[in-house]
Amino acid sequence: MKVAISAALTLTLLSMPAAAAAGQAERWADIVQAGPRVRIVDVQGRRLEGRVELASDETVRVSTRAGSEDVANDRIVRIEKPDGLKNGALIGLGVGLGFGVVGATLVHGEGAESGQVAAVIVSNALAYTLLGTGIDAVFNNRRTLYERGRRLQTRVAPVVGSGVRGAVLAVTW
Numbered sequence: 001m002k003v004a005i006s007a008a009l010t011l012t013l014l015s016m017p018a019a020a021a022a023g024q025a026e027r028w029a030d031i032v033q034a035g036p037r038v039r040i041v042d043v044q045g046r047r048l049e050g051r052v053e054l055a056s057d058e059t060v061r062v063s064t065r066a067g068s069e070d071v072a073n074d075r076i077v078r079i080e081k082p083d084g085l086k087n088g089a090l091i092g093l094g095v096g097l098g099f100g101v102v103g104a105t106l107v108h109g110e111g112a113e114s115g116q117v118a119a120v121i122v123s124n125a126l127a128y129t130l131l132g133t134g135i136d137a138v139f140n141n142r143r144t145l146y147e148r149g150r151r152l153q154t155r156v157a158p159v160v161g162s163g164v165r166g167a168v169l170a171v172t173w
Helices: 002-025 086-108 114-138
Strands: 037-042 047-055 059-064 067-072 076-081 143-147 153-161 164-172
Touching: 037 059, 047 067, 086 114
Parallel strands: none
Antiparallel strands: 037 047, 037 076, 047 059, 059 067, 076 143, 153 164
16 A cells, blocks of 8 residues: 555656646747747757747757757757847937037037037937947846746655665655
8 A cells, every 4th residue: 555655646746747848838939939039048058049940849949150950948948038239329329419419509509510510419429329339238138038947856766775675756846
């Protein structure tokens, strides 16, 4: 009786991770869609950067410089979407244009030549665009699309010793 209960409990616990993985596989198409650039980190710590070509229930296909590569969904630990420098440049450009117009109006007044006003506006726009791009480059603004949590794991190991025979069941979550 004791062995039957232990065996039933062990089989139940061993089947739980498979059920959790099946629920995750249905959502891969919602998490990763074809087109955007991503960085995938697998269970070995390897980083793969490229554009998503296809996201299926089994694999995610990524187009890299070396070609296409399929990564099995159960090996993926994290998927990140990188942040480009474009938004920092656009914010800097907007701020630079605003300060350029205000500066040209305050410094040169209404009687200024149009060439001086344009030079002030353009120089401010360029300077602040570079500043915005530099600030955006300093900060890592990657957005995590998927990160695997710790899974339920079960391990069974034999215990053999002098006069001792049995098994150890370890469950981690």
